Amino acid sequence: KSVLFRHNILFVAVCKLTALIVKRRETLRNLEAFPGPPAHWLFGHVQEFKQDGTELDKVVKWGEQYPFAFQIWFGPFVSFLNIHHPDYVKTLLSTTEPKDDFGYRFIIPWIGDGLLVSSGQKWFRNRRLLTPGFHYDILKPYVKLMSDSAKTMLDKWESYAQTSESFELFEHVSLMTLDSIMKCAFSLNSAFNVRLSSHFSGTNAYIKAVYDLSFLINLRFRVIPYHNNIIFHLSPHGFRFRKAVKVAHHHTEEVIRKRREELKKETELDRIQAKRNLDFLDILLCARDENQHSLSDEDIRAEVDTFMFEGHDTTASGISFILYCLACNPEHQQMCRDEITYALEGKDTIDWEDLSKIPYTTMCIKESLRLYPPVPGIARKITKPLTFFDGRTAAAGHCCICVYLEIWVFDPLRFLPENVSSRSPHAFVPFSAGPRNCIGQTFAMNEMKVVIALTLRRYQLIEDPDRKPKVIPSLVLRSLNGIHIKIKPVDHQP
Template sequence: MDLLYGGHIFESALFLFLLLLLLSFCAYCCYVKYIHIKYDHIPGPPRDSFLFGHIKSINKYLNGPGLSHDKLLEWAEQYGPIYRLNALHRVILYAISPEAVQKYMMSSEYPKDPYVYNLLFSLFGVRFMGKGLITDPDHTHWYKQRRIMDPAFGHSYLKEMMGIFNEKAEYLMQKLEENADGKTEVEMHAMINRVTLDVIAKVAFGMDLHLLDNKQSPFPHAISAVLKGMVPHVQNPYMQYMPQHRKFVKDVQESAKLLRRTGRECIERRKEAVRNGEDVPKDILTQILKSAEQEGGYDDEIMLDNFITFFIAGQETTANQISFTIMELTRQPEITAKLRDEIDDVVGSKRDVSFDDLGKLQYMTQVLKESLRLYPPAPGTARLLTHDDVIEGIRIPGGVALNFNTYIMGRMDKFFKAPLTFDPERFSPDAPKPNFCYFPFTLGPRTCLGQVFSQMEAKVVLAKLLQRFNFKLAPGQSFEIKDTGTLRPRDGVICTLTLLTNKTKES
């Protein structure tokens, strides 16, 4: 009898559980329907299904051989300037509108989308960017951090960086000369990535990594791993619990731990130097410590958040930009020749590029800007629409994120004539300026703190490369792009190089 009675209790409990599960599912479906009713007046492609929305289509392009941003561009052409995507109960809006860019990115009233940026607080359970300058959606807290960090990127300190820029770039030239026989294939992206990582480690944190010689260093792989982990983590943070992803997830976790462990050691060494009264450089690390002191009770983990933020953002996007530019110049002989003429006029045969030289390299500035238009390493950002509004004549209920994408806008004919043509003249001083449809470093209060630093470094490396070498893509190389958290050249820009002589310059 007791067993029978116990069986009835189990069956009743199971029935109630299944009933609650069914009722919860029905309630959730009703909520999804409510979201559809609320936002379905906004144009967008047909949903793949009622419940999952556009997830199937999004995943097809995120995980396929192409670039998901190209599909987003196609949808922008078809459904823009404001279009909608659905994923379960979430609505994703893309604003392909200069007016919207101006209104929402130029104002501090609209914070970064907490949903997306909070997902980058950690990677698969390991703290990653936390509440650093890129990911902190709280404007007040972010502003305190930014105000303290600004001096590390002031004019006088940037000028002092020129020696390190030249030193690291010159060593890259020496390494490339060893293989400049016109036959040996060199993976330019990997080489440049190591140089930009060397630079940020030295100028920001006083670390000497010597990555062009130290091939066994774990840092390049660690940064590559966490970047590769960002997109799938945002897509599906629960994949860490799936056995088939265990190896990938563990690699990402260990890489994040390595970077934070390195940061902790670096911060402790600098703290000790300050306690001992030693002279310390006015670099990013010093500013991080100063920030902690001024905040009072500043969480050590937030110091590490900013270490990770600068360590990654300070080198990855610059390396990608330089690599994309080299890739494009291999099929632009006239632009390359004009660049070389400017470098000859401004730098001449000098070994080092001076700070004053940088401002005179006007055509190089145009080339780098055009490269960012076609190949922006950081293609998009998002702002939270906190209240109901009207954009391009369409009523937008509040409480939804607006996604802005410079890759999409940079490749649309309505904003740039013949957008797939690489034309640096678009950015000449006399050309009409693109208004709020070009933002590779974002715009407004949250604009990238390190953009001047980045472009200075890019100019030094590119000037030395064009001063010394001819380069052409190796057979089988493409001009395709891949998304690994940032946009980078898919095939690594593998080139063969030859030394540039006066004769080859003239020809």
Template sequence: METPTQRLWTNLWWPCQQKTLLAEEKGMQAGIINMKERLANGTTGFHEAIKKHHSKSFADLYKTKVSTTQSVEKTIKADRKLLKRLLNVVIAGRAVENFFLGNIPTIKRWRKERGYFMAKNLEEWTRQYGNTYVIFLLLNPYVFTLDPDSIKELAVSGKHGKPIDICQTFGDLYGQRFIGHGLVSEPNDKIWARRRLIFNPAFKRRYLRHVINHFNEIGDQLLLKFEKMADDKMAHDLSDIFHRATLDVIGKIGFDKNLCGLTEEKSPFLYAIRTSVDGLSKKLSDPLLEHKFWQERAFKNKVRQACHMMRDSGRKWLEERREAMMRGDNVPEDVLSLIIHCQDISPDTMTLDEILDDMVTFIVAGQETTANAISFVFLELARRPDVVAKLREEIDRVLEGRTHVEFEDLAKFVYMTMVIKETLRLYPPVTFIFKQLRHDAIIDGYRVPEGTKAMISTFVAGRNPNLHPRPLEFMPERFESGYKQRPSMYAYFPFSLGARSCIGQNFAQIEMKIFIAKLLQRYSVKLDPEYKFELIEITTLKPNGGVPCLVSHRM
């Protein structure tokens, strides 16, 4: 079956460079293959593109008009935008079902029929088309790759940036500013680097060592929650509890605020985060929803109110902290203080809206991703008593009966670190990363033009049998030092890669380790026998239906 692209361009032949092979560099000239012969042989997407010797970039490519019975008549310089639109001429990929929507109909159909989310689509297409292929979202081609050198080029080299339109998608929700141009959504690398420098001290070892008591205090509140659930023979959703605990952690350590996640059943901030994340997820799954003003108006209003509530709270916190500092009160050196100090030194560094962008980013990202990660840890522990036994042996040996976890204890939790890494390999909260080429680049041997968007996925990489032996098995030992097939940095990157890697990764791992140590010291968990495990992606990856568990005291 011909793709819309084939039907549109059956009278054209594009001598695009398919592979920058060594043989080509040595002077091999590629021949011209007749259009009818290729179609008769079942070639789709014009994948047998003519290899053009000495082509240095896509700007050098030429289009050749071909009749169905004759060979080349004429060549003229190709239009770069059209070449991007016809990337599936060069690179294998899913046949485009709709000229304007691209592969979105497939994505929607698979979500309905198979329960697939985007990362599962990418995993399926990787099985079909290999490590590198093209898909279309609306009129935009996206090059997906698992090739290690290409991942290095895209994410580590610093040569390519974030797509502006993707950043704008996260910036506001249905007309209300959400995370705006925060650290996650700022496309300008120079602006991002300046702001990252401002916040780095709040996530360094020195500060995290200083606030270790706060991690422990909220861990102790979590223990009280588990104590109420223990031995009542009822299933409790641990995911909900971890979302509440991580909210309290980011509120206390980042802003010296009690957000009442563990103490109030209807925490306003927890509701606001969940509502805004749901709104973002719907916007991502249906890019046109924002423009359909007549659809889901009540839901959109709730999302706007949630975003406004978080930003308005941040504004009040800033005013309160500044007043406290002017009075000479003793205030913590947290994110709020860093922002105010920076403004005092250089008032033009950040606007109020930009400050609120980063505050909302820290709250939402710091709570949502860590909560999902630790939920997956306990999901695996609830069905793996052998892993729990090894963890408890390590926890008992390191803590020696203490319930307070010191900063120096964290590095001694070696097996626990492997368990966390293995969990993140299988269940990374953020499943893929977008990049946009700032210049022509070689992606897995293909020359791809400037401006093209690219995708890489730690979810797909983490489950790929070519990168991990027995990829669907939970094997913490694969991260053990000296393990022969230990995952490389390009096969495992749950916190992203390069300069744009997650600023809060050390923060999150400290939080998870303290919660795991405290809970396993006292309690055991077992999955509800009626629970059916499924993955779902609502902006971030999470277990569908939470993690319902029976909690009991440790024997």
């Protein structure tokens, strides 16, 4: 019996391997039109992605060698078509092709099948449901909340301004953007945040868990056996992953539980909503489809996990690199400061109306997003052949990634309206484009403007040439060695 069992296992293994080899040959044939850098037959290009801060430079270099698009292999069986030409990006992003099922599945145990990952009818329904949560009437009062969170962080920076030492800012900024999304999307005030997450105390369990999860998800791409769910699950990294997922879920479950309690007290509903605007969580919890069915608990949790992560980690990356770019470019920094001082007319806060009065600062923000895109890559699964402008066709079943890294000179004037109109809109897509573009784009731009304006009003940012960031893609763009700058108080006297 056991010999038969072993034979059966062997038979299944041989069949599976044969299928994979056939698939590899087919993929190689399909990608023939898109040559790429030489790949190891077993490892593909994973050895080039060592998370040592050089991988993005390599991708940029390959982009120069292989125009428009090139193939990249993660092991012997998984390949991506990496595209980096605006017209290619346009062709791909204007389709409704689903998110790629190889990479995004690694994130599902954490953020579930929420808006970022879902597809088809479910995505369409939830996107329609959640879009009103980003209407301009809703976003308007957020400016004050964002401004309060930024001020709490900047107060804490006083001590750094008194020394000539540099300090690491990504973690500070993450705490601040987490505070901000908790207040804006989930109406949780700082007092609750303090209790929930030892807010601004320097360490925060949720932020640490997000950092760990991003690292481990990235690791799964690079360690070929970890592509397999069972092997990863049984490994020490899998154990660490589950532990971090538990911490992240505990954080979001607390948020949902608290709101459900509030909403249960029907009599209090009016009082609650008189005190605050309808927020993202109300929309989720009160949503009903045409048959009056509410979203399942699982769906609600997935959306809360998605927005808690997307809503703070992306902006933390964006803001941290913008501050770094301005520290490295003191002349542009001063031009922004002059503009901000003029726009704010002596106020120590920033209002909704002021956001449109700082065009130079906005151009600097965009230029930094171009150089350091917070979401450095996105992927799609092509379900039918896709032909690009140069006549080359990517066959069905292949996955694409777009990475937006090009010219390494900080020049905000690229974003002068006359320069923007002479370029393809798909040459700058930090928020993606087309039907699956970023739903939080305006929220994010507002937050970045608020934080940059209030920071420059108060501090002079100075580069630390001994501690340059080693940039790594880890779901969002991060730095292996943190992002360090020095700060000095701004002298407001004429």
